[in-house]
Amino acid sequence: MNICLVTQEIGKIPSGVVSVISQLASEWKEDDKLFILMNKHHWAYETLSADFQNNPQVSLKLLPFLLLSERFFLLSNRIKNTHFLLLVKILTRSFRWLEMLVVSIWVKFWLQKESIHTVISHNGGWPGGELNRWSIWSSWLSRVPCSYLVIHNLPWNPPFFFRPFDLVRNRLIESVSNGVITVSDSCAKSLKSGAYFKTVPGVIYNGIALPSNAKIHKDSVINKELTRIAFIGEIHPRKGVDILINALSYISKPCELILVGSGDQNYIEELSLLSKQQKWKTKNMGFSSNVEQYYLSCDIVVLPSVEFESFGMTLIEAMCYSLPVVCSDFGGMKEVVEDGVNGYVVPARNPALLGLKLNSLVNNPELRRRMGVAGRKRVLRKFTADSMVKKYQSLCHIDE
Numbered sequence: 001m002n003i004c005l006v007t008q009e010i011g012k013i014p015s016g017v018v019s020v021i022s023q024l025a026s027e028w029k030e031d032d033k034l035f036i037l038m039n040k041h042h043w044a045y046e047t048l049s050a051d052f053q054n055n056p057q058v059s060l061k062l063l064p065f066l067l068l069s070e071r072f073f074l075l076s077n078r079i080k081n082t083h084f085l086l087l088v089k090i091l092t093r094s095f096r097w098l099e100m101l102v103v104s105i106w107v108k109f110w111l112q113k114e115s116i117h118t119v120i121s122h123n124g125g126w127p128g129g130e131l132n133r134w135s136i137w138s139s140w141l142s143r144v145p146c147s148y149l150v151i152h153n154l155p156w157n158p159p160f161f162f163r164p165f166d167l168v169r170n171r172l173i174e175s176v177s178n179g180v181i182t183v184s185d186s187c188a189k190s191l192k193s194g195a196y197f198k199t200v201p202g203v204i205y206n207g208i209a210l211p212s213n214a215k216i217h218k219d220s221v222i223n224k225e226l227t228r229i230a231f232i233g234e235i236h237p238r239k240g241v242d243i244l245i246n247a248l249s250y251i252s253k254p255c256e257l258i259l260v261g262s263g264d265q266n267y268i269e270e271l272s273l274l275s276k277q278q279k280w281k282t283k284n285m286g287f288s289s290n291v292e293q294y295y296l297s298c299d300i301v302v303l304p305s306v307e308f309e310s311f312g313m314t315l316i317e318a319m320c321y322s323l324p325v326v327c328s329d330f331g332g333m334k335e336v337v338e339d340g341v342n343g344y345v346v347p348a349r350n351p352a353l354l355g356l357k358l359n360s361l362v363n364n365p366e367l368r369r370r371m372g373v374a375g376r377k378r379v380l381r382k383f384t385a386d387s388m389v390k391k392y393q394s395l396c397h398i399d400e
Contacts (some may be wrong), residue, residue, distance in 0.1 A: 003032050004036075121135050180202070208379065301323050316336060318335075326354065
């Protein structure tokens with residue numbers, strides 16, 4: 001059976017979607033052929049190509065032309081005139097329907113050429129990327145037996161005048177697919193109410209394969225003088241990194257915060273200025289395609305989001321390495337972290353409470369060790385790649 005996983009990313013931003021697709025392709029044990037269809041300027045193409053170059057079961061396919069959104073992104077990196085960019089954006093929107101037609105036809109014929117049986121389109125938030133949506137239309141046009149829309153984050157809140165179109169588009173896409181899947185119960189509820197889907201989306205939790213060199217807490221590690229706290233992910237105001245930096249002032253013992261990721265450049269500059277006002281250092285490591293090195297060298301991982309977080313892939317990645325995790329009380333993160341067991345769940349936008357919880361972890365190596373062990377056990381119970389893959393595989397056999 002030939003399976004197609006679809007992903008669209010514009011800009012070099014850390015993505016849980018790419019992690020999930022990588023896990024699916026790596027752990028897919030059945031004798032199927034997997035294709036990963038990507039937009040032409042997808043940042044993870046080289047990374048995934050290297051990962052699967054010796055795996056004949058996995059094949060990567062790039063869209064042969066740039067999407068309008070990709071062209072606009074590249075243009076905005078060269079030209080900073082906001083008025084000119086706004087004019088370009090308005091003008092290019094008139095070509096969106098033509099682009100939809102061209103891409104849908106190309107994908108249709110490619111799906112037929114490769115005899116694709118199932119299309120699983122992995123979106124970030126909804127309505128996701130153009131390629132993600134249009135691949136579902138193409139699946140219907142080419143009579144692919146199974147197609148699923150997987151949504152990894154919450155829907156956007158459209159302006160009032162746009163909502164009728166939003167409802168019609170979403171219901172049509174839902175009707176031509178075999179179903180809508182998401183990554184947490186919390187996200188399913190948000191999509192049902194905010195994206196106008198007729199049915200409540202199904203839920204498949206993200207999963208991860210436990211690394212062979214997972215962190216082992218030895219006395220020489222947990223008793224070191226400097227505790228390393230890490231934020232790993234997209235650096236954007238909605239992620240609450242400024243809250244985390246302000247929380248450092250409530251930590252009494254020497255520590256160091258490392259930021260791993262890329263994102264909003266203006267926000268990154270604000271964080272740099274803010275960090276200089278703290279007594280403990282913050283280091284910005286930038287984007288990394290190999291975050292394992294940071295999980296192996298840090299002691300605590302924090303995801304202090306100030307807006308809805310559908311799941312928090314970073315959390316289970318950290319738990320794999322027996323690390324305690326701290327997150328804010330939003331969305332699917334509360335389904336991952338058991339407060340007081342494998343980490344802490346704290347109210348969002350509260351640097352004082354966040355700082356106090358971090359202070360207890362920084363000052364108590366044994367608590368870190370105990371929570372880290374509990375987190376790893378929780379991954380084994382609920383968030384393994386094997387469990388996730390089996391659930392996706394079951395979708396492919398719905399017509400049998």
